[in-house]
Amino acid sequence: MLKRIGLYCFTQDLRIEDNLQLQRALSECDSLLFVYIHASQTQFHQHFSPHQWEGQHKRAFRQQSLQHLKASVGECGHVLHQFVGQRSSIITQLLSLNEAITDVYLCTGADWDLLRLKEYVESRHSNISVNSVCSNALFNQSDLPFEIEQLPSSFSSFRKKVEKMPILQPLKQQTLNDVEPYVCNVQGIEPFSDSNENVSLMYSGGESSGADHIKAYFETNRASSYKETRNHFDEWQHSTVFSLWLAWGCITPRQIVSALKQYEHENGQNDSTYWILFELLWREYFRLYAEKHGTKLFTFDGIQQKRPLTTFYAEQYRAWCAGRTGYDVVDACMRQLNQTGMMSNRGRQLVASCFVHELGLDWRYGAAYFEAMLIDYDVSSNWGNWQYLAGVGADPRGHRKFDLEKQTQWYDPNREFIKRWAEA
Numbered sequence: 448m449l450k451r452i453g454l455y456c457f458t459q460d461l462r463i464e465d466n467l468q469l470q471r472a473l474s475e476c477d478s479l480l481f482v483y484i485h486a487s488q489t490q491f492h493q494h495f496s497p498h499q500w501e502g503q504h505k506r507a508f509r510q511q512s513l514q515h516l517k518a519s520v521g522e523c524g525h526v527l528h529q530f531v532g533q534r535s536s537i538i539t540q541l542l543s544l545n546e547a548i549t550d551v552y553l554c555t556g557a558d559w560d561l562l563r564l565k566e567y568v569e570s571r572h573s574n575i576s577v578n579s580v581c582s583n584a585l586f587n588q589s590d591l592p593f594e595i596e597q598l599p600s601s602f603s604s605f606r607k608k609v610e611k612m613p614i615l616q617p618l619k620q621q622t623l624n625d626v627e628p629y630v631c632n633v634q635g636i637e638p639f640s641d642s643n644e645n646v647s648l649m650y651s652g653g654e655s656s657g658a659d660h661i662k663a664y665f666e667t668n669r670a671s672s673y674k675e676t677r678n679h680f681d682e683w684q685h686s687t688v689f690s691l692w693l694a695w696g697c698i699t700p701r702q703i704v705s706a707l708k709q710y711e712h713e714n715g716q717n718d719s720t721y722w723i724l725f726e727l728l729w730r731e732y733f734r735l736y737a738e739k740h741g742t743k744l745f746t747f748d749g750i751q752q753k754r755p756l757t758t759f760y761a762e763q764y765r766a767w768c769a770g771r772t773g774y775d776v777v778d779a780c781m782r783q784l785n786q787t788g789m790m791s792n793r794g795r796q797l798v799a800s801c802f803v804h805e806l807g808l809d810w811r812y813g814a815a816y817f818e819a820m821l822i823d824y825d826v827s828s829n830w831g832n833w834q835y836l837a838g839v840g841a842d843p844r845g846h847r848k849f850d851l852e853k854q855t856q857w858y859d860p861n862r863e864f865i866k867r868w869a870e871a
């Protein structure tokens with residue numbers, strides 16, 4: 448019988464555990480080749496993020512996550528090959544050099560670039576089976592009580608439809624020992640060389656660090672007061688910080704919900720514990736929203752097809768990026784982002800509101816800057832939230848402008864956060 452040899456291309460699923468796509472590859476193939484491609488900048492990014500392709504914190508966190516993955520794969524006798532360049536051309540080169548490959552596995556999620564990549568590989572290599580299942584979601588798409596085209600236009604109605612649905616348990620532990628490593632030909636393909644940048648990160652990347660963080664978080668009683676504390680600007684223990692590992696697929700929302708349920712079982716349920724699930728539902732909503740709306744996620748008039756009264760002023764944009772707008776709280780948040788790769792949810796709302804409403808800038812430049820800088824950048828949550836704040840997305844109110852002074856009085860009454868970052 449013909450041996451099945453799979454090319455497993457890790458994307459936003461840098462983990463072994465609870466990985467549906469990987470489980471499928473392991474059960475279908477006799478032999479696997481593991482690959483990660485460091486994608487080069489697209490034309491879209493060159494346009495919207497001309498001077499900043501990728502922040503050093505984001506890069507370092509991903510590199511740590513990859514180092515962990517490489518070690519886990521290596522423990523089972525496999526190799527994680529890393530290349531740099533255009534994903535479509537590297538996959539094509541690998542398939543031409545290694546004709547024995549029968550299957551490609553790619554975790555696309557709702558990422559438009561990855562969905563196009565899947566289409567490209569399918570159209571160029573009709574003899575290869577291209578598999579992509581979403582392994583980073585709370586719900587299986589087939590279990591949802593609506594087709595993707597009928598995704599409710601507001602989060603509230605989505606939540607009401609799905610909230611009572613059971614959330615599946617994470618998958619049982621997986622092992623790579625059952626498949627043979629595939630020894631491949633990589634002649635002429637540019638390998639990735641790890642530059643070992645010396646960047647200090649508040650949290651380290653990788654599957655085991657993510658799992659340790661979930662465990663440590665629920666060993667405290669912080670989940671029981673999460674709802675009251677989550678809006679702090681830089682006391683990271685006040686929110687969960689799960690987004691860092693979720694973004695790279697080092698952990699899954701199902702693992703979080705499973706730990707949350709256990710916590711509620713032992714410590715009781717309250718508004719705060721419920722609110723963690725509520726926020727994960729927002730993430731799920733934006734994931735489905737991105738899938739439904741495709742390229743509209745990135746257009747100026749968004750899904751509302753309403754053109755905002757904003758444009759692009761280079762000087763204002765540069766001031767916002769550098770934290771020099773003159774709006775103290777915005778400047779503090781932007782400096783924090785530039786120096787750590789992180790920003791609180793409240794901070795993101797305020798700087799985005801300032802970008803659109805005070806500075807009159809085209810929201811897509813702000814979203815692209817976040818894409819470059821945030822460690823936890825996630826295509827659906829980022830562009831979906833920016834659309835929401837720019838009044839062209841899923842917000843039924845259609846216009847959300849924050850009063851920056853009032854917000855400062857509420858969330859930084861002694862201006863400690865502002866002072867901390869003023870000189871940075």
Ligand SMILES: Cc1cc2nc3c(=O)[nH]c(=O)nc-3n(C[C@H](O)[C@H](O)[C@H](O)COP(=O)(O)OP(=O)(O)OC[C@H]3O[C@@H](n4cnc5c(N)ncnc54)[C@H](O)[C@@H]3O)c2cc1C
Pocket residue numbers: 677686687688689690691693694723726727729730731733790791792793795796799817821823824825826828829830832833836
């Ligand atoms: C303009 C803007 C851009 C954003 N860009 C991103 C992004 O690129 N990546 C990202 O993960 N989140 C993004 N968010 C959502 C939110 O700010 C972050 O998820 C949150 O700050 C992450 O910190 P945490 O894990 O401590 O969140 P917590 O408050 O502890 O929430 C728990 C989890 O719920 C999810 N979540 C919380 N709030 C939201 C939200 N508004 N939308 C979607 N999911 C949410 C996240 O997965 C988060 O990890 C953005 C929000 C705004 C306003």
